[in-house]
Amino acid sequence: MYLGILLFCLGLFFISPSLLSFGVWLAFFILYDKMATYEQKDLIRILGEEYIVYQKRVSKWFPRIRLRSSLENKLGKKMSKDLMVEINQDHFRERFNKYTRRAFQMLPKMEKPRILDIGCDSGVPTIELAKLSNGEIIGMDINQSLLDKLNRKIEEEGFSSRVKTVKRSLFEIDFPDESFDIIWAEGSIWIIGFEKGLKEWRRLLKPNGFLVIHDEIKTVSNKLKNIPRYGYKLISYFSLPEDAWWTEYCKPLEIRIKELYVKYKNNSEALKIFKKYQSEIDMVKRNPKEHSSAFYIMRKS
Numbered sequence: 366m367y368l369g370i371l372l373f374c375l376g377l378f379f380i381s382p383s384l385l386s387f388g389v390w391l392a393f394f395i396l397y398d399k400m401a402t403y404e405q406k407d408l409i410r411i412l413g414e415e416y417i418v419y420q421k422r423v424s425k426w427f428p429r430i431r432l433r434s435s436l437e438n439k440l441g442k443k444m445s446k447d448l449m450v451e452i453n454q455d456h457f458r459e460r461f462n463k464y465t466r467r468a469f470q471m472l473p474k475m476e477k478p479r480i481l482d483i484g485c486d487s488g489v490p491t492i493e494l495a496k497l498s499n500g501e502i503i504g505m506d507i508n509q510s511l512l513d514k515l516n517r518k519i520e521e522e523g524f525s526s527r528v529k530t531v532k533r534s535l536f537e538i539d540f541p542d543e544s545f546d547i548i549w550a551e552g553s554i555w556i557i558g559f560e561k562g563l564k565e566w567r568r569l570l571k572p573n574g575f576l577v578i579h580d581e582i583k584t585v586s587n588k589l590k591n592i593p594r595y596g597y598k599l600i601s602y603f604s605l606p607e608d609a610w611w612t613e614y615c616k617p618l619e620i621r622i623k624e625l626y627v628k629y630k631n632n633s634e635a636l637k638i639f640k641k642y643q644s645e646i647d648m649v650k651r652n653p654k655e656h657s658s659a660f661y662i663m664r665k666s
Contacts, residue, residue, distance in 0.1 A: 448635055451625060452618075452642070458489045460613045464605055465490050465551070468577050468660040469497045471601045478546035481505060481569065484535060484553020488515030494549060495524045504530045505538070535562075543571045551579035552658075559588055563595040570665045575600070578661040585659060597663040604659040611653035615646045622646070 478500035482491045485504035488511075495502055502524075504515055512530045519528045533539070535556050548569060554562040559580060566576060576597060580588075582604055592599045606612075622639050629635035649656045 448625070448629070448638060452621060454618065455487055455489050457614050457618045457621075460617075461605075461609075462489065462493045464579070464660065465493045466497060467603065468579070468662055469494065471662050472547070472575055472577075475500070475546055477501065479544065480547040480549055481540070481545045483538070483548060483550040483566070484556065485511075485515065485530070486552075487511045488518055488530075490549065490551045491515060491528065492518055492522060492524070495519075495522065495528050500527065500546070502528045504528065505533045506530070507532065507534045538565070538569065540569055542568045543574075544569050545574060546571055547575045547577065549577050554578055554580050560591050560595065563591065563597065567596050567665060572665065574665045576661075576663050576665065578663075579658060580661065582657045582659045588661065592661070592663050593666070596666055598666045600662045600664055602659060602661050605657060607657045608653040610656045610658070611649050615649045618642070619646045619650075 475498070478498055480494055480498065480500055480502045482488075482494065482502060482504045485491045485506050486508075488504050491502060491504040492515075504512070506512055506515075509532055512532055515530055519525055519530075535553065548566050550562070550566075557565070559578070562578070563576070570576065585604075589599065589602065622642050625635070626639055629639070
């Protein structure tokens with residue numbers, strides 16, 4: 366942009382050469398050089414070594430379009446990552462840990478259980494399970510960026526010796542039979558279906574092992590009927606408050622989004638992210654009861 370403006374001013378100088386027009390062009394050059402230098406320092410602060418390497422290859426006045434585009438793409442990703450930190454979605458998800466604790470306390474006490482957390486996302490329940498048990502836990506998800514986030518939490522909490530992550534699809538769970546004492550799945554079984562999950566995950570449980578599912582409350586009567594049909598005994602079942610997903614998660618998240626909107630109202634990338642969040646929030650806001658959920662605690666029979 367700066368180069369284009371200077372070339373435009375230079376063109377005017379050639380059309381109407383004079384000491385005044387040359388002075389104007391020189392003043393523009395000095396001003397924009399200082400602005401470009403300031404931006405370079407800011408990009409070094411944000412991108413670090415990556416931008417220093419880019420500087421060596423590309424002049425600030427004559428950028429290569431392909432390299433510039435690549436850098437802008439990385440800068441956009443960095444901005445998105447920083448924005449996600451500011452939103453701090455996990456902070457609101459942690460409000461549901463009290464339900465995770467309630468479900469876990471319905472299980473008999475086990476010495477160092479082996480637990481598989483299926484569809485662990487960024488690991489809010491995974492970390493809570495590590496605090497509740499002294500067992501070995503595997504957090505499984507298909508999204509590597511979420512697993513990276515969980516890995517940082519694991520290290521920060523000091524759980525590296527007994528909590529691990531694996532990148533795996535729910536459609537390709539290839540652990541050996543009877544590998545786990547507990548399988549935990551909060552908000553993930555819907556991907557393959559409740560009945561299919563019960564059927565396919567049973568082989569992974571040790572004899573008398575436990576399956577704990579947090580899923581939508583729709584068709585709850587059919588789900589309760591199918592539990593014994595697929596080789597389990599229902600130990601307990603409880604539903605969350607009907608408006609829990611609105612009052613405890615979406616409503617405070619919406620407040621946070623609105624706070625950040627003021628800060629990022631002129632940032633198109635940030636606005637896209639806010640729009641995506643708001644769309645999901647609005648779905649729950651319109652009918653909170655439609656999104657109510659329940660925990661199903663069962664034992665392999």
